[in-house]
Amino acid sequence: MDSDLDQLRQLARTFMEKEVVPHQERFAEQKQVDRDLWRKAGELGLLCLSIPEEYGGGGGTFAHEAVLLEEQARAGDSSWGNSVHSGIVAHYLNSYGTEEQKRRWLPKLASGEYVGAIAMSEPGAGSDLQAIRTKAIRDGDEYVIDGSKTFITNGVHADLVIVVAKTDPGQGAQGISLLVVEHDIRRGRVLDKIGMKGQDTAELFFDGVRVPAENLLGGQEGLGFVQLMQQLPQERLIIGVASIAGIEAAVDVTLKYVKERTAFGKELIKFQNTRFKLAECATEAAVTRAFIDECIEKHLTGELDVPTAAMAKYWASDRLSRVVDECLQLFGGYGYMNEYPIARAWTDARVQRIYGGTNEIMKEIIARSL
Numbered sequence: 001m002d003s004d005l006d007q008l009r010q011l012a013r014t015f016m017e018k019e020v021v022p023h024q025e026r027f028a029e030q031k032q033v034d035r036d037l038w039r040k041a042g043e044l045g046l047l048c049l050s051i052p053e054e055y056g057g058g059g060g061t062f063a064h065e066a067v068l069l070e071e072q073a074r075a076g077d078s079s080w081g082n083s084v085h086s087g088i089v090a091h092y093l094n095s096y097g098t099e100e101q102k103r104r105w106l107p108k109l110a111s112g113e114y115v116g117a118i119a120m121s122e123p124g125a126g127s128d129l130q131a132i133r134t135k136a137i138r139d140g141d142e143y144v145i146d147g148s149k150t151f152i153t154n155g156v157h158a159d160l161v162i163v164v165a166k167t168d169p170g171q172g173a174q175g176i177s178l179l180v181v182e183h184d185i186r187r188g189r190v191l192d193k194i195g196m197k198g199q200d201t202a203e204l205f206f207d208g209v210r211v212p213a214e215n216l217l218g219g220q221e222g223l224g225f226v227q228l229m230q231q232l233p234q235e236r237l238i239i240g241v242a243s244i245a246g247i248e249a250a251v252d253v254t255l256k257y258v259k260e261r262t263a264f265g266k267e268l269i270k271f272q273n274t275r276f277k278l279a280e281c282a283t284e285a286a287v288t289r290a291f292i293d294e295c296i297e298k299h300l301t302g303e304l305d306v307p308t309a310a311m312a313k314y315w316a317s318d319r320l321s322r323v324v325d326e327c328l329q330l331f332g333g334y335g336y337m338n339e340y341p342i343a344r345a346w347t348d349a350r351v352q353r354i355y356g357g358t359n360e361i362m363k364e365i366i367a368r369s370l
Contacts, residue, residue, distance in 0.1 A: 079198025
């Protein structure tokens with residue numbers, strides 16, 4: 001942390017308190033944030049924080065993204081899909097796009113004019129990306145895309161979608177490419193999730209969608225799988241950062257509750273079981289924070305490898321589910337009520353062990369490196 005990051009934290013905290021927290025119930029009811037939220041974030045410079053200034057971004061590092069992620073988790077919000085927009089989509093464009101592509105798309109993402117999404121998962125292919133069936137076949141100066149995608153974060157608002165497709169279906173992983181689709185997106189239903197109610201997670205359909213050949217990322221076909229593998233460590237670290245911030249937020253809100261709530265004539269904090277459970281949770285938070293901070297430092301110097309990123313995602317998301325569950329128990333019956341933040345945190349936490357590659361896949365990645 002430094003003064004620049006401290007100032008960003010204060011700006012992010014104020015933004016969340018003013019523009020997000022008061023509207024959380026409405027976001028959940030409509031299954032999406034307001035489209036204008038993206039433009040407001042863009043005006044404040046909160047989008048694409050780690051994208052170079054020459055493309056409209058903040059010119060910062062992953063540390064800036066981490067601060068914003070932490071403040072979002074601290075506010076108890078899971079509705080705003082900026083981690084995908086800024087931390088994932090923008091970095092695919094910045095890493096693999098041509099100069100023309102970067103100047104064409106990144107400023108629009110940074111301003112909030114565009115909302116970005118990435119379409120990987122399909123009804124029959126989740127963590128196994130080689131099993132995707134969406135095809136993008138070259139036809140003259142265009143690609144024709146056919147297929148369907150599901151569980152797409154920002155799917156409702158997305159103006160730009162990076163589509164993972166097979167440009168050569170007979171080549172397995174070597175036949176996968178990434179193509180950028182603008183506007184021409186047919187959206188299916190907004191999915192009814194058990195948690196993250198305010199995040200617009202949708203189905204997308206591509207029925208003979210034509211995109212210019214220059215929308216291919218990387219300059220040639222067949223690079224998609226390698227590009228995905230190169231970017232997934234940052235995606236998994238994002239999940240790790242959000243998880244430890246969620247752990248810390250859960251412990252904080254629970255501590256406040258048990259100091260105020262009484263049972264049998266005394267505050268809950270005075271019961272040994274309460275103190276011991278919170279001691280366990282605080283210890284898990286401290287240990288996880290130390291590991292995630294180490295991973296952030298490695299990522300900033302380019303030293304975060306695939307197995308360690310998998311460890312960060314698996315460990316932090318697993319601890320999140322464990323700690324939030326223990327904290328909810330200390331709220332008693334009120335912990336099961338949606339009006340209490342701990343109840344929403346409990347349902348929101350569950351998907352962290354699934355997306356970005358399931359934790360079982362993370363263990364397989366770790367095991368291969370042993």
